[in-house]
Amino acid sequence: MQTYRANEMGRQGGSGPAPAALGGRGGDHGERNFRPDIQGLRALAVTMVLIYHLYPSLLPGGFVGVDVFFVISGYLITGQLWRGVQRTGKVALVEFWGRRARRLVPAAALVLAVTWLLSRLVLPATQLANTAQQIRASALYFQNWQLAHDAVDYLKSSDAASPVQHFWSLSVEEQFYLVWPLLFLAAGLLARRHSRRAWHVTAACLAAVLVVGSLAYSVYDTRTDPQAAYFVTTTRMWELGMGGLLALMPERLSSAVGRHGWLGWAGLCMVLASPFALRGTAAFPGAVALLPTAGAVLLIAGGSAHARLGPARLTSLRAMVFLGGISYSLYLWHWPIIVLYTSYFGRPVDARSGPALAALAVLLSWLTKMVVEDRVRLSRILAGHGWRSVSTALAAVVPAGLVSAYLFALPAGWNGALGANYPGAAALAHPAMHVRPEPVRPPLATLQAAIPQYWQQGCLDYSAAPKVCVYGDVHNPVLTVALVGDSVAGNWFPALEQIAQKRHWKLVTDLHASCTWTATVIINRQTNAPYTKCHAWGVTVLHDLLTKIRPDVVITSELAERGSVSHPRPGPQAYADVAAGMAQYWRQLEESQISVVAMRETPTINTIVPGTCVARYGPSSRACDVPTSAAVLPDPPTELAARLLGGTAKVIDMTSLICGPTTCSPVVGNVMVYMDRDHLTSSYSTTLAPFLEPRLLHSVPALTQAG
Numbered sequence: 001m002q003t004y005r006a007n008e009m010g011r012q013g014g015s016g017p018a019p020a021a022l023g024g025r026g027g028d029h030g031e032r033n034f035r036p037d038i039q040g041l042r043a044l045a046v047t048m049v050l051i052y053h054l055y056p057s058l059l060p061g062g063f064v065g066v067d068v069f070f071v072i073s074g075y076l077i078t079g080q081l082w083r084g085v086q087r088t089g090k091v092a093l094v095e096f097w098g099r100r101a102r103r104l105v106p107a108a109a110l111v112l113a114v115t116w117l118l119s120r121l122v123l124p125a126t127q128l129a130n131t132a133q134q135i136r137a138s139a140l141y142f143q144n145w146q147l148a149h150d151a152v153d154y155l156k157s158s159d160a161a162s163p164v165q166h167f168w169s170l171s172v173e174e175q176f177y178l179v180w181p182l183l184f185l186a187a188g189l190l191a192r193r194h195s196r197r198a199w200h201v202t203a204a205c206l207a208a209v210l211v212v213g214s215l216a217y218s219v220y221d222t223r224t225d226p227q228a229a230y231f232v233t234t235t236r237m238w239e240l241g242m243g244g245l246l247a248l249m250p251e252r253l254s255s256a257v258g259r260h261g262w263l264g265w266a267g268l269c270m271v272l273a274s275p276f277a278l279r280g281t282a283a284f285p286g287a288v289a290l291l292p293t294a295g296a297v298l299l300i301a302g303g304s305a306h307a308r309l310g311p312a313r314l315t316s317l318r319a320m321v322f323l324g325g326i327s328y329s330l331y332l333w334h335w336p337i338i339v340l341y342t343s344y345f346g347r348p349v350d351a352r353s354g355p356a357l358a359a360l361a362v363l364l365s366w367l368t369k370m371v372v373e374d375r376v377r378l379s380r381i382l383a384g385h386g387w388r389s390v391s392t393a394l395a396a397v398v399p400a401g402l403v404s405a406y407l408f409a410l411p412a413g414w415n416g417a418l419g420a421n422y423p424g425a426a427a428l429a430h431p432a433m434h435v436r437p438e439p440v441r442p443p444l445a446t447l448q449a450a451i452p453q454y455w456q457q458g459c460l461d462y463s464a465a466p467k468v469c470v471y472g473d474v475h476n477p478v479l480t481v482a483l484v485g486d487s488v489a490g491n492w493f494p495a496l497e498q499i500a501q502k503r504h505w506k507l508v509t510d511l512h513a514s515c516t517w518t519a520t521v522i523i524n525r526q527t528n529a530p531y532t533k534c535h536a537w538g539v540t541v542l543h544d545l546l547t548k549i550r551p552d553v554v555i556t557s558e559l560a561e562r563g564s565v566s567h568p569r570p571g572p573q574a575y576a577d578v579a580a581g582m583a584q585y586w587r588q589l590e591e592s593q594i595s596v597v598a599m600r601e602t603p604t605i606n607t608i609v610p611g612t613c614v615a616r617y618g619p620s621s622r623a624c625d626v627p628t629s630a631a632v633l634p635d636p637p638t639e640l641a642a643r644l645l646g647g648t649a650k651v652i653d654m655t656s657l658i659c660g661p662t663t664c665s666p667v668v669g670n671v672m673v674y675m676d677r678d679h680l681t682s683s684y685s686t687t688l689a690p691f692l693e694p695r696l697l698h699s700v701p702a703l704t705q706a707g
Helices: 036-054 062-088 093-122 125-139 143-152 165-190 196-224 237-247 251-258 261-277 286-302 318-325 327-345 353-377 386-409 444-449 489-503 532-549 560-565 572-591 610-617 637-644 682-699 701-706
Strands: 468-472 479-485 505-512 553-557 595-599 650-652
Touching (some): 036 286, 036 318, 036 353, 062 237, 093 327, 093 353, 125 143, 125 444, 125 610, 165 327, 196 237, 196 286, 261 286, 444 610, 468 489, 479 489, 479 532, 479 701, 489 505, 489 553, 572 595, 572 637, 595 637, 637 650, 682 701
Parallel strands (some): 553 595, 595 650
């Protein structure tokens, strides 16, 4: 995936999760309130999503199909609930949840189980653990929160798309189905001494409050936390609620509105314009989501057959009604098919494969609709029996159990000794060394667990307040060494921790995700705004180093490419600006008799995903090699900053022990070098310790004297 943005992750097929689990599966064919035009609206929405996932550039805003489905869901579900209240005078929760379980869970469980079995055959080992976690989250309907967490997880933010990431919006809807009926219960309690009309008005008022509150929060959270805002239920509830408010309109008013066909045409134009007007590069949902949602509301309100000169004839075409009828299963199947195809063949969907994949998805969807959806939904054994219907939710146990068994058997990570046949960096230091091929360490299936100890223990900060952790000899240290910077600076922690234990140093870490330690204000890549939180962290770190920690030596580094987003014109000037801010901090340390050692920026292999490539081609293949010239940045900020200080701050260059003279390989000496494009594995960093130690001692004589 390219530079990560959560809204892209949530919308772009092939580089992030699919955006649109289908909403609103009420209004089945047997219901007296069945509206074929709404089936046509479903067909329109699922077509937008399908085209977008097959050919993202063809329909850049096709992800808005999810917003249309949310409105449909809210409208149909609210209508069902209120008709039940009118008929019985109560909110039948078990019956309502049972209908939802019968309608949704069996087909979803089937798709999840089949997807997992195929994933074991098709996906590389590095993707299986993440896929298993997401299948479990999808089966248990908390996938949206899983993705919201992953969106701000520094490692998982660049994961390849899993074949079930599109289930996130199903999770949103299921959570809506749990909460929304309680609104009617609350309204009934508030209006229990009054008429049914008072109950109706109270429910509508509560719904309006929820919609306004959720919309306001959506605008706020999309602006302040765009990575997670795309997925969470709190930023999406208003979209379903808008459909609910439409369903709660008084009958006379809704009938009067429904006769105006121009509303339907206006709504249709808004819906059709949305996938062209909106882009995956903009923060979403927020206020801009009003375009597709308001359009869907207008189309439902004025798009029925009762509207004179409305669009009902168009949206009620037989093909549209058919496609709308299988839209739920079509959504379930289409994304796994696309992801598994692209993973197996190693190429994106093209002009020939796209229609074939779409046809396969339609066929599987029709079969699933006929054999699973309809048979369970209309089963005489289940229909009309609340708890029996609810029990169909147990079908989710099948996929959840399959992946849980896999995850339980998966090693937590690689913590063992590497052994003689795993020399790692020594293989580059001694090119004549003969290394017998062995299975790589850490194992590919647990590659993401190869993060350093400080990271595992929660010492990689994400806030403006520094988080200081202490390692090495904490009882009787001969001196203190501080490791400061971002997670790429943290690449050196395993090697430094080993050296610190050996030489009785206290090793203090103060590391922040995505933050270069520089006085220059860098740009937040998610918001394209000044990263003030990062700057505040850096200022506080400097103060703590000078007044509280008082280390003998500060070791620092950073992700070189981050400098490219710190300036309106990325390039040498941006690196120079970052370097000037680094030198400003370093100078203040040196004036306080604290030595500074900079680790030259780690080579970055942006053209491959290391683990995935090795899993596909094998550890000895050259197919995964990256030219050293492309991986190593000339004149990076650390070297520029050292020059500004006249060489008083030393720079240690370990590039020759990470990359060869001409190529950077993801496997060296049977050890995986990279965990992802930027971060070294703990195993490989440890093999660098024997080579880093003498360079450190040479750079700072005080370290030799203390040792």
